[in-house]
Amino acid sequence: MSKIDFSKFHYGNVADHIEELEDIVGKENVMTGMHDRAIRAASCAPFPMQRWEDHIPDVVVLPGDTDEVSEVMKLANKYRLPVVPRGAGCGLADGAFPLNKGICLDMKRMAEILEVDDINRTVTVQPGVNMQELNKVLAKVGMYYPDDPASYGTAVIGGRIGTNGWSVAGAGSGHPANLVCSMEVVLPDGQIVRVGKGGSKKCRNSSAGYRMLELFFGHQGTLGVVTEAVLDCAPKPEVEFPSYFGFSSYDAAYKALFQLGISGIKSVVNYIMFDDEKIDFLRRDDDAFIPLPETVKCVVMATFAGTEGEVLAARKKSLSIMKAAGGHYLGEEQAWGDWATRHDRYHLAVHCRNKAGQVVTMSWHCEDNCMIHSELPEFTHGLHKIVKKYVEKYDGIFDDAGCFIYTGGPYRTWGDYLAEVDVFINELAMTPELWERWLDMKREIAELAVELGGSISICHGACREGDIDVLIDKELADGQFDLMKRIKKMFDPNNIMNPGKYNLHLAY
Amino acid sequence: MEILSYKDFYEEPVKKDAPVSEELTKDCYNVFACRHKFCREWCPDYVEERNESYTSYGVHTSTLALACGNASLPEMKNEFIHCLECGQCELKCPNTMFGGDFYHYATTTVDLVRKMRRDLHAQGIDYDGFDEVQQVIDEHLAHDAGPDEELTSWAAGLDLPLAGETMMFVDYYNAFQTREVPIAAAKILKAAGVEFGILKHPHVTTGELYETDEDKWVEAAKKNVADLKAAGAKTVILVNPHEYSYFIKEYPRYCGTLPFEVVYITDYVNDLIKADKIAFVKPYNKNVTYHDPCSLNKLCGNYQAPREIIAALPGTHADVEKPILQWKYCCGNGVSGAFRKALPDVAYKIGVRRLRHANDVGAEVLLLACPHCKDMFAETKTKSGINIEPVHILEVVAYCMGIEV
Ligand SMILES: Cc1cc2nc3c(=O)[nH]c(=O)nc-3n(C[C@H](O)[C@H](O)[C@H](O)COP(=O)(O)OP(=O)(O)OC[C@H]3O[C@@H](n4cnc5c(N)ncnc54)[C@H](O)[C@@H]3O)c2cc1C
Ligand code: SF4
Ligand code: SF4
Numbered sequence: 001m002s003k004i005d006f007s008k009f010h011y012g013n014v015a016d017h018i019e020e021l022e023d024i025v026g027k028e029n030v031m032t033g034m035h036d037r038a039i040r041a042a043s044c045a046p047f048p049m050q051r052w053e054d055h056i057p058d059v060v061v062l063p064g065d066t067d068e069v070s071e072v073m074k075l076a077n078k079y080r081l082p083v084v085p086r087g088a089g090c091g092l093a094d095g096a097f098p099l100n101k102g103i104c105l106d107m108k109r110m111a112e113i114l115e116v117d118d119i120n121r122t123v124t125v126q127p128g129v130n131m132q133e134l135n136k137v138l139a140k141v142g143m144y145y146p147d148d149p150a151s152y153g154t155a156v157i158g159g160r161i162g163t164n165g166w167s168v169a170g171a172g173s174g175h176p177a178n179l180v181c182s183m184e185v186v187l188p189d190g191q192i193v194r195v196g197k198g199g200s201k202k203c204r205n206s207s208a209g210y211r212m213l214e215l216f217f218g219h220q221g222t223l224g225v226v227t228e229a230v231l232d233c234a235p236k237p238e239v240e241f242p243s244y245f246g247f248s249s250y251d252a253a254y255k256a257l258f259q260l261g262i263s264g265i266k267s268v269v270n271y272i273m274f275d276d277e278k279i280d281f282l283r284r285d286d287d288a289f290i291p292l293p294e295t296v297k298c299v300v301m302a303t304f305a306g307t308e309g310e311v312l313a314a315r316k317k318s319l320s321i322m323k324a325a326g327g328h329y330l331g332e333e334q335a336w337g338d339w340a341t342r343h344d345r346y347h348l349a350v351h352c353r354n355k356a357g358q359v360v361t362m363s364w365h366c367e368d369n370c371m372i373h374s375e376l377p378e379f380t381h382g383l384h385k386i387v388k389k390y391v392e393k394y395d396g397i398f399d400d401a402g403c404f405i406y407t408g409g410p411y412r413t414w415g416d417y418l419a420e421v422d423v424f425i426n427e428l429a430m431t432p433e434l435w436e437r438w439l440d441m442k443r444e445i446a447e448l449a450v451e452l453g454g455s456i457s458i459c460h461g462a463c464r465e466g467d468i469d470v471l472i473d474k475e476l477a478d479g480q481f482d483l484m485k486r487i488k489k490m491f492d493p494n495n496i497m498n499p500g501k502y503n504l505h506l507a508y
Numbered sequence: 509m510e511i512l513s514y515k516d517f518y519e520e521p522v523k524k525d526a527p528v529s530e531e532l533t534k535d536c537y538n539v540f541a542c543r544h545k546f547c548r549e550w551c552p553d554y555v556e557e558r559n560e561s562y563t564s565y566g567v568h569t570s571t572l573a574l575a576c577g578n579a580s581l582p583e584m585k586n587e588f589i590h591c592l593e594c595g596q597c598e599l600k601c602p603n604t605m606f607g608g609d610f611y612h613y614a615t616t617t618v619d620l621v622r623k624m625r626r627d628l629h630a631q632g633i634d635y636d637g638f639d640e641v642q643q644v645i646d647e648h649l650a651h652d653a654g655p656d657e658e659l660t661s662w663a664a665g666l667d668l669p670l671a672g673e674t675m676m677f678v679d680y681y682n683a684f685q686t687r688e689v690p691i692a693a694a695k696i697l698k699a700a701g702v703e704f705g706i707l708k709h710p711h712v713t714t715g716e717l718y719e720t721d722e723d724k725w726v727e728a729a730k731k732n733v734a735d736l737k738a739a740g741a742k743t744v745i746l747v748n749p750h751e752y753s754y755f756i757k758e759y760p761r762y763c764g765t766l767p768f769e770v771v772y773i774t775d776y777v778n779d780l781i782k783a784d785k786i787a788f789v790k791p792y793n794k795n796v797t798y799h800d801p802c803s804l805n806k807l808c809g810n811y812q813a814p815r816e817i818i819a820a821l822p823g824t825h826a827d828v829e830k831p832i833l834q835w836k837y838c839c840g841n842g843v844s845g846a847f848r849k850a851l852p853d854v855a856y857k858i859g860v861r862r863l864r865h866a867n868d869v870g871a872e873v874l875l876l877a878c879p880h881c882k883d884m885f886a887e888t889k890t891k892s893g894i895n896i897e898p899v900h901i902l903e904v905v906a907y908c909m910g911i912e913v
Contacts, residue, residue: 035570035579035587036561042569044543052578062559089560090544108558128558130549154545361534363541428537 004500006100008508011496012079014058014103021061021103024071029109031060040104043097044090045464046365046425048435055097057084057104064109066184066192066227073225074190076103082499083188085221087127087159090151092366093461095162095220099500105225107158113137114228121233122181122202127158127226144236146173149459158226164218166368166418166459171407172269172305173234177217178410184228185216188492192227201230215487220461221498223491237305240269241315242339245327246296250276253298254377256325260302261373261407261414263321265314267306271407274299275380278402281422284351290337292330300327303339352424354396362399362424367442369449370408370458371419379452380405383421386444390437397434398441399424408458418458421445442466450474463502472503514761518619521627524582528575536575538603539568539615547597550836553590553847556857562590564597564617571624582633584624589635589850591621592842592858593715595806596835618807618843622719625846629720637850644845645717648680652712652728659709662687666694671739672705675768677732679713679751686879692902692913693747693773699909700785704745707735713751715844718758726762729754733763741768745776747902749804749878750843756808772804774877777905778813781820788908791823797871798826798901799862799885800834801878803843814877814901821908827869837862841884848884859888867896875901 022030031037034056041047041055048055063069076083082102089096098104111128118141125134132153134145148169149155155165160176161183167175181204182196195213198206216223247253253273260271274282276297283292292299300322304314319329352362371379380403387400401422408416425438446456446467455475456462462471472481485507491497495508517531548554548563560566570587573579598604601615628634651659660668662683668676676697678690697704711728718725736744744766746752755770780786798814805811811831818826840858841848848855863885866874874896876882885898906913 031561033579033583033587035573035584038573038578039561039566039569042540042543049576052573052576056578088545088548106560108560111558133549151544153549361538361541427541428534 004099004503004505006499006505009495009499009505010080011100011102012081014081014101017075017079017081018059020075021059021072024075025061025063025068029062029064031062036060037104040086040089040096040106041098042089043092043094045092045094045097045460046363046438047427048430049427050430050432050435055099056101057098058101060104060106062106062109066186069105069186069225069227070190070192072103072105073186073188076496077189077494080494080496083225083496084498085158085162085225087156087162088130088151088154089159090154091159091163091460092368093163093220093457093467094464095461095498095501096159099498102496102499107225108156110227111156116141116143117202118143120202122230123233124228124230125157126228127161128156130154130156131160138233139236142236143233145179145231146234147176147179157229157231161217161226161229162219162221163459163461166408168406169269169305170410171271171413172267172411174232174410177214179232180213180217181230181232182213183216183226183230185224185226187224188494188497196230204232218461220463220501222488222501222504223497238307239311240303240305241311242301242303242335243315243318244330244334244338245300245302245322246292246330247298247300247327248295250298250377252326253300256300256322256327257405258373259321259325260300260318263317263413265304265317265413267304267310267314268407268413269303269305270301271413272301273405274301275403275405277384277400278404278422281400281402284353290334292334296330299330301335301338351401352399352426360396360399360426361428362426364401365423365425366460367421367423367445368457368459369419369445369454370416371449371452371454372416373414375452375454376405376417376419379419379448379454380421382448382452383419383445386441386448387421387423390441394434394437397426397429398438416454419454439466443470446470447474468503515616515619518616518623521630522571522574522581522624523627524631528571533572533575535616536568536572536620538613539564539601540572542602543569544602546602547600550596550600552592552594552596552836552838552840552858552861553854555836555861556854557590559590561587564601564615567591567617567621567624571620581628581631585628585633586635588621588624588628589637589846590854591617592802592838592840592847593618593621593844594802594838594842596802599806599835622844625719626722635850640849641716641720641846644849645714645720648712648714648717649724651680651684656709659683660706662690663694663706666691666698668694669705670708672703673740673742674702674704674745675736675739675741675743676704676706676745676747677710677736677751677755678706679710679748681714681750682748682879683710686882686900688913689879689882689900689902690747692900692906692911693745695911695913696777696780696786696902696906696909697745699911700780702780702785705739707732707739709735711735713754715750715754716846718754719844719846729759729762733759733766737767743769743771745771745773747773748880749801749808750880752810753803753807753843772808772810772813774804774813774817774901775810777902778816781817786905786909788820788822789910790908792821792904792908793823794873795825795827795871796873796875797866797869798828798875798877799837799839799866799881800831801876801881802838804877805831806835807843814875817901817905818875821904824904827871829869837865839878839881839884840888841880845880855884856888856891859884860892860894863888863892863894863896867894871896873897873899875899875904877901
């Protein structure tokens with residue numbers, strides 16, 4: 001990607017304002033060491049190590065409360081200093097990856113649980129709280145915050161909002177955008193505002209005014225800094241039941257997924273399909289993988305949660321649907337074994353291979369496209385075709401780790417899906433030329449998604465190199481990107497919030 | 509013996525103005541390649557400081573940044589002191605969990621931290637607060653250079669031989685700071701009819717020395733092994749889990765397969781209980797819980813015996829958490845005492861969190877299997893006023909046996 005020219009924004013020199021920052025948050029919460037800054041250049045997506053230096057923020061600031069954030073923003077706005085909010089830094093679309101250095105506003109110190117309302121079933125938190133830790137506290141009063149991404153143990157609330165994340169349990173209990181009642185945001189000029197569904201802190205719905213809250217879902221730190229959120233909690237389900245079914249072909253599994261989707265079972269957590277490439281990948285040598293009979297080519301997983309009666313009924317119904325669709329139940333060991341490790345088996349840097357079958361250390365990347373049901377086969381087959389073309393051409397640089405297909409929408413199991421292809425890339429061997437080929441691969445994937453009537457991203461955001469061009473030129477071409485630019489310029493006249501992200505510098 | 513986690517390239521020092529070795533770069537990259545930080549919310553230091561510089565991701569990526577020219581070694585002086593060497597991140601890491609056996613590769617944060625502290629020290633780059641740590645090292649080196657009688661003075665009146673097939677190894681911390689622990693251990697063993705000896709002159713094992721002057725520490729390690737062998741040891745009982753982890757994990761690296769079996773005191777006592785060699789004559793009517801020492805639970809995967817001992821204590825009501833849930837706790841001391849010396853405020857907060865947690869399960873007594881935990885929790889209790897008593901498990905065993913310690 002050609003480098004963005006930021007010169008017209010006349011950014012100030014962050015180094016001249018270190019003392020003022022120290023006055024605001026305390027000396028110990030301002031970090032200037034090169035290594036402290038360097039480790040906050042990357043988030044979890046493949047990282048251009050050859051250009052690491054270009055993305056190292058000038059300073060790391062760890063604010064402790066809303067007022068401190070507001071003061072930092074006032075300072076930044078006054079002197080035109082770029083600010084990049086950083087949550088857990090596990091976003092997969094480079095949201096927290098500074099494009100023009102500046103202040104890295106590391107929000108993880110703001111991790112207080114401010115209020116647990118067990119009558120109205122809400123919890124009020126600061127943005128640095130992690131879901132797993134939150135749920136340990138909520139469990140004490142029988143409550144539970146159901147946002148459950150595969151990064152459950154790492155991601156934090158601010159990042160979930162910043163990316164408009166997607167939850168593995170979303171088909172049953174909604175995604176982050178459905179689960180935030182209201183929040184406090186510090187705008188680029190330091191003003192502190194509350195946005196909700198109307199003006200209430202805790203109401204889940206309202207027709208009063210514009211839906212300002214939604215604007216901040218997926219804003220990737222370009223509009224302000226979230227400093228507090230009121231979250232909708234659910235009762236902890238009485239029982240949970242994961243089940244896995246083996247299929248002898250992609251087609252059979254795909255049809256079964258459809259039947260399950262329209263079955264109307266309410267206690268669903270999710271339905272997931274592992275395509276044949278995914279099963280092959282898992283068969284490689286994963287220590288945690290429970291061997292499957294060779295006849296199994298694809299797997300469909302159905303998980304239910306709720307009261308015991310509901311789950312029993314769902315189990316019965318789903319078993320009969322899957323049986324009729326040609327699936328065979330893979331047993332408890334498979335189900336519980338795989339389900340138990342779902343939060344921590346994602347990445348294995350040493351799991352990748354070159355053509356000769358040798359181990360090559362690579363980093364995981366996940367393409368998180370959204371796809372309508374009718375186009376899933378063409379799409380996933382197309383994904384593999386694209387990825388394999390590059391794997392073939394650049395031996396030991398890329399690897400195809402197969403596809404997952406998950407129920408996509410909130411509170412429903414039909415219509416559209418997260419169709420994810422996992423790609424591994426060899427960052428250590430990257431050269432500028434190979435990086436360009438990687439972006440070509442991403443572009444081809446994004447184009448296919450848009451062409452087939454889907455979307456480039458359902459969880460991470462489409463703001464990375466490679467995705468962004470297709471997003472602007474194709475997916476949001478019918479006026480949406482123009483609207484985004486107008487909104488950005490209105491909120492952030494000096495373009496200090498995460499400058500360059502989503503190519504919003506084009507607004508000025 | 510093959511040691512999966514032993515990376516000999518850690519021996520090559522990282523130096524100012526010299527390239528970082530390719531192997532170390534790759535090793536640090538393996539953690540960076542994940543950067544999912546599955547381990548982060550479980551790191552006891554991160555839980556308090558919430559600063560990702562001081563996590564497994566932080567130390568590996570800082571070192572990788574150094575290798576790539578994006579960090580400066582002198583600036584990194586405080587980067588490696590925020591680690592308790594507790595081992596949680598190694599266990600939680602998918603590199604270890606799912607790849608370990610198959611690929612013969614594991615994440616080794618603790619070794620990296622020790623190595624980097626050492627390498628930095630060798631170049632005169634010491635973390636803030638190092639002086640106090642140096643004092644401890646000097647003190648312990650002085651013990652080593654001092655007369656035999658001082659080292660065994662804790663055993664006065666116990667009439668222990670200086671040789672035997674079973675030997676109890678008593679480190680300097682226990683011998684000087686928490687002598688009630690080795691005394692309880694010795695009295696329990698004697699009452700159970702175990703014949704055992706102690707070394708006339710145990711040599712220094714202090715963790716602070718290990719991560720400062722490896723050669724000196726290894727020299728002492730070799731002497732300890734040779735002396736224990738010469739004393740006729742077939743079994744060596746450790747009474748400090750830090751030293752136990754050194755004997756189990758580090759000594760074989762430097763001394764080869766040890767010529768004796770190494771057993772932790774709780775395993776030994778538990779076996780005695782099971783074999784009916786220990787008779788309990790008094791109940792211990794308390795609500796207790798148990799704190800897994802990092803060095804025993806996380807570094808050595810040893811957690812069963814203390815639980816079984818507690819279950820066998822007469823009159824005791826116990827609510828003991830699963831060992832895996834305790835991965836995220838530490839008493840605050842750290843496996844090398846450097847952390848607590850350099851970062852007393854953070855150490856205190858870590859201790860408070862653990863004590864509060866013990867209070868939450870409704871315990872009056874927090875049972876321990878480590879002298880450092882005992883000291884740390886005693887201080888934390890006094891400072892915080894949290895109403896729970898930290899007690900060493902051996903003291904309770906002795907109490908129930910009717911032994912005065
Ligand atoms: C192993 C793994 C599995 C994953 N699985 C899923 C999954 O199932 N579903 C899913 O949705 N995602 C998944 N992800 C991606 C990632 O976890 C999510 O995108 C998550 O929402 C990122 O949160 P974070 O706290 O890491 O945010 P970061 O990466 O730190 O930041 C993300 C964006 O939000 C902005 N931001 C962060 N905090 C604030 C704030 N307080 N105010 C304003 N802006 C802010 C940042 O500037 C950035 O643009 C996965 C990632 C990994 C590594
Ligand atoms: S130690 Fe392991 S889990 Fe933690 S960041 Fe690292 S590679 Fe990931
Ligand atoms: S060893 Fe313990 S203290 Fe050190 S980084 Fe790992 S989890 Fe944190």
